Amino acid sequence: MPSVAAAAFDSHGPALALDVGGTKLAAALVAADGTILASDRTPTPAGPGIDGSVIWAAVTELLDRLYLSAGSPALAGVGVGCGGPMVWPAGEVSPLNIPAWRGFPLRAHIAARYPGIPVRLHNDAICMVIAEHWLGAGMGRESMLGIVVSTGVGGGVILGGQVLNGMSGNAGHVGHIIVETDGVACGCGGRGCLEAVARGPAIAAWATERGWIPSRGDLGATAEALTIDARTGHQVALEALRRAGTGLGIGIASALATLDVELVVLGGGVSQAGALLYGPMHEALRQYASLGFTRSVPVVAADFGPQAGVIGAAALVHQGAAYWIAD
Numbered sequence: 092m093p094s095v096a097a098a099a100f101d102s103h104g105p106a107l108a109l110d111v112g113g114t115k116l117a118a119a120l121v122a123a124d125g126t127i128l129a130s131d132r133t134p135t136p137a138g139p140g141i142d143g144s145v146i147w148a149a150v151t152e153l154l155d156r157l158y159l160s161a162g163s164p165a166l167a168g169v170g171v172g173c174g175g176p177m178v179w180p181a182g183e184v185s186p187l188n189i190p191a192w193r194g195f196p197l198r199a200h201i202a203a204r205y206p207g208i209p210v211r212l213h214n215d216a217i218c219m220v221i222a223e224h225w226l227g228a229g230m231g232r233e234s235m236l237g238i239v240v241s242t243g244v245g246g247g248v249i250l251g252g253q254v255l256n257g258m259s260g261n262a263g264h265v266g267h268i269i270v271e272t273d274g275v276a277c278g279c280g281g282r283g284c285l286e287a288v289a290r291g292p293a294i295a296a297w298a299t300e301r302g303w304i305p306s307r308g309d310l311g312a313t314a315e316a317l318t319i320d321a322r323t324g325h326q327v328a329l330e331a332l333r334r335a336g337t338g339l340g341i342g343i344a345s346a347l348a349t350l351d352v353e354l355v356v357l358g359g360g361v362s363q364a365g366a367l368l369y370g371p372m373h374e375a376l377r378q379y380a381s382l383g384f385t386r387s388v389p390v391v392a393a394d395f396g397p398q399a400g401v402i403g404a405a406a407l408v409h410q411g412a413a414y415w416i417a418d
């Protein structure tokens with residue numbers, strides 16, 4: 092099959108960026124200044140019996156289509172964001188939302204397809220945080236905490252202008268800060284984690300158990316439908332967002348005490364609930380973030396929407412000194 096393996100290397104060329112999610116695969120060619128030159132996407136193959144090789148085939152088809160239609164430019168590198176957990180920096184991925192990939196050697200597979208070209212891979216939430224620090228709401232800051240509240244709750248940390256990796260590339264997993272000591276079970280095996288309280292499906296499930304039925308049946312019992320109902324004053328929907336916002340505030344207060352950062356950037360679909368989430372979050376922050384260096388840290392909305400994934404993945408290539416300190 093025609094392969095893009097013949098791609099040439101050019102340190103000033105664009106990065107080929109890939110964002111692997113549970114519902115979609117997104118790819119983009121991103122210039123050194125962060126401009127998206129071309130982009131494409133495709134649904135992530137899912138369903139019973141889906142084999143890992145089917146997902147890999149969808150990835151290569153997407154990358155080839157984008158790369159060939161853009162005229163096959165010489166590349167500065169390939170950057171990838173993927174759901175965790177993963178063995179990092181080896182890039183063996185086991186995304187919770189892609190059961191067909193367990194220990195899948197994604198970085199090695201891509202490297203074999205693009206010989207002689209740097210291939211860099213990180214957690215998708217960390218890529219979002221990197222995008223916001225490079226060109227978004229955290230641009231120019233020495234330090235920040237980024238949190239993505241979506242189907243999961245992810246995060247990442249910038250300290251001293253560089254991404255914090257930790258021993259295994261997992262630093263900044265704020266979704267598993269404990270916010271309710273006797274709280275509900277979390278997908279990680281723990282209990283009372285921020286993710287178990289604030290991730291979109293958990294918010295919707297909590298409300299459903301208390302009798303909420305979405306007025307927008309076409310959206311299903313989702314955080315999006317719940318936000319719509321909360322805006323019209325539905326009490327259970329409001330309380331569900333209040334609970335999530337409070338958990339978020341408690342989690343952020345704990346993280347701020349540990350990290351001493353100057354800014355918190357909040358992204359992801361659930362954060363679109365706006366004041367209904369931010370209000371209770373700020374209330375909890377006032378209550379729990381009481382040290383001088385945690386009290387006045389601003390919490391702001393992310394600049395980038397869904398494009399953050401590919402921009403952050405490209406930054407692994409274009410801004411390696413700050414965001415890629417693995418090899």
Ligand SMILES: [Zn+2]
Pocket residue numbers: 266267277278279280281282284286287
């Ligand atoms: Zn957890």
